[in-house]
Structures are given as structure tokens and as C-alpha cells.
Amino acid sequence: MAGPAAAHEDPPTISQAFAGPRPGEAIGIDLLNYQPKPGVHLVAESPVFAHPIRMDDPAAKVDGLGVKAPIPMSAEPGSYPLVIKARGKVVARDTIRVRPPERPSVEVDDGRARRPGTRVNLFFDDLYPGENGDSFTARSPAFASPVRLTRGKDSWNNTRVFSALNVPLPFTLHDGTYAIWVTDGDGRRKARTRLEVRSARPGDDDYLGNAEGPAFFGKTGSPLRAQDKGFTAAAGTTMYVKWQDASPDPGEEERLTATSPAFQAPARLASDVIKGHEMDPPLFWGPARIKPGLKPGRYPVTVVSHRGRVTKNSYLTVTQGSAHDDGGLPTAVWAGASAGTLALGATAAVLLVRRRRRAPLS
Structure with missing residues (x-):
């Protein structure tokens, strides 16, 4: 010893x-x-x-x-x-x-006010003498539908914690305080809490944000080399749109698009989460296909953000279409020009396939 x-x-x-x-x-x-x-x-x-x-x-x-x-x-x-x-x-x-026992309780993240269109995490704790249920549901006027709570598998110090992660709040939700209650399998109410919903207001960082773009790059480019002036693309080909915002509207990463009379369809701008981890402003980008046979000229590209409070335009020049465009991803994505571009490789591929199915090459 x-x-x-x-x-x-x-x-x-x-x-x-x-x-x-x-x-x-x-x-x-x-x-x-x-x-x-x-x-x-x-x-x-x-x-x-x-x-x-x-x-x-x-x-x-x-x-x-x-x-x-x-x-x-x-x-x-x-x-x-x-x-x-x-x-x-x-x-x-x-x-x-x-410590003394505590009655069953439900919490929402850290209890702070949330924006419409964001996602919340729910945690229900019923560690209390006599409680032994295993089926619980959270309900609220703030939710689109009842939310099933599941037992946490990794919680060794408290095995009576049930949760639901990334529960969406509707984009159209009005400001206010909403009740959330948890019921067991027999419909009995076990716990209750409140959720405050508050839209961005003048003076909040995310009311207008600090946006840059839209900017453009081609198959041989990358989001880091996108340009908002002097960009040229041929009709019938695929280009890419970039948007960056230091304070995006919460939930915007799921609904941000770029539109243009030159595009076959709105371009979905997906969030590049890895690039955001590099401490740069959050970055969004995605593919856009120029209409085949489009008349050469200068066309606006528009991004509307922050619930319509911010609208920004840039212009691209469309030239006569090329004989063939195989779509695909920017070369920089394959080459690994940045961690951020790699993050969206799979997302961009899915979007490109969808667009190519909707619009055969001319």
C-alpha cells in the first residue's frame, strides 16, 4: 500500500x-x-x-x-x-x-427567448419517487404538432431524463409567451413550462444583419473567390451563388434562396457550417442553372433575407450557351480549397442532381 x-x-x-x-x-x-x-x-x-x-x-x-x-x-x-x-x-x-427530491420538470434549452423559425431542445426530468413512466409527449401552441420525448441513452447519472432535440418553431409564429406541457402515456399532465418567442427588433444584431453578396463563382472557382461584379456565365450552364452574413436571421439557413430571371429555379443557398467554425461570418452558397437558350444580356440576382427587411441585388452577364455542360461541383470542392467548401460538397451534389432532373440539358 x-x-x-x-x-x-x-x-x-x-x-x-x-x-x-x-x-x-x-x-x-x-x-x-x-x-x-x-x-x-x-x-x-x-x-x-x-x-x-x-x-x-x-x-x-x-x-x-x-x-x-x-x-x-x-x-x-x-x-x-x-x-x-x-x-x-x-x-x-x-x-x-x-439534495431534496424535485417534482418532474421540463426545460427549454437555457430558458432564453427564441426567434420564430428557430429550433429548440426540450428536456423532461421526472426523477421523483413513484415516477416510472416511459412514454411522454410535449405539446404547445408554439409547436406544429405534438413532440415525442425519448429517454437519454448516455445519461448515467440520471436515467430519468427524456428529451427532444431540434424541435422547429414555425416561421410564422407570433411574438408572445407560449405554454409547454408534458403528458404521459395516459394523457396526464406531468410538467409545464413557458417559452418566450420574440422577433428581432431594431437595434438587435440580427434585425438587419451585416450581409455581403450575392456574389458568384463558376466550376473552377470557390466561395472564397466569389465576385459580385463582372461575372459572366453561359446560358444552359451551372454557376454558384454565395451569400455571407455576420448576423443571419435565426432559421435562415433553412430557407435562404437567390432568385433571378436568368435562373431556371430559385437557387437554394445552404449553410457552410464548417466555414462558420473558422470564426468567419456565416457563409451560404449553392448552385444555380442558367436557362438554356436565354438571350445574352445582364440579369439581376436577388437575395431577400431577415424576413424581407434586407434585399440585395448583384448582376451577372449571360452569354450565348455552350454546347455542353455536365453540371458537377466546383473544382475547389474536389480539391479541398477550404474546409468550408468541403462541407457543402454532398449538399451541392444533391441540389445539382435535382436541378438536372427538372431541366434536361439543351
């Missing part, structure tokens, strides 16, 4: 992950600054545990947090001593503080 710590060394210390548990939850226990000799087993003991816990039990290990120590549902709130022993000798002490 390891000897006592020297005067200049840190003493053995117990760490608790998810400290302050409620009855029925679990904490993670680890012992720091102590290395037992081979064959010496460490055991955690506390009056609140149903039984002593082996610190080297592989079935109880939780990654980086020591071992799982369940707190019985029958535990009374209060403070309980915790010791870790090696061959019956105490090597470290701590205290487990058990």
Missing part, C-alpha cells in the same frame, strides 16, 4: 462528479494524488450507499470521472460522510450532500 504523502506533496483527495445529487441520481467518485500498490484494492464507503463500492470495478467505471456511485431513491436529504479505504485503512475523506 502506498505510504502517506510527503510534506511537499498534495494529500490524497476525493473528487465528485455531479456533486450534490438528488435521491435516485449517481455521482462519479475518483481518488486523486494516490497510487495503491499492486494487489491493494480501494473501496468507497458511505452510509448513503446501498453497499461499499470497489474503485477498480470495471463495470462501474465512467470515463475520466472515476466510478459510478448510485444514491438510492430512498435516501433522505442531508450530508453523509464518504471515505475511501485501502486494506481497511482510511486514505481520504469527503462529504456527500444529498
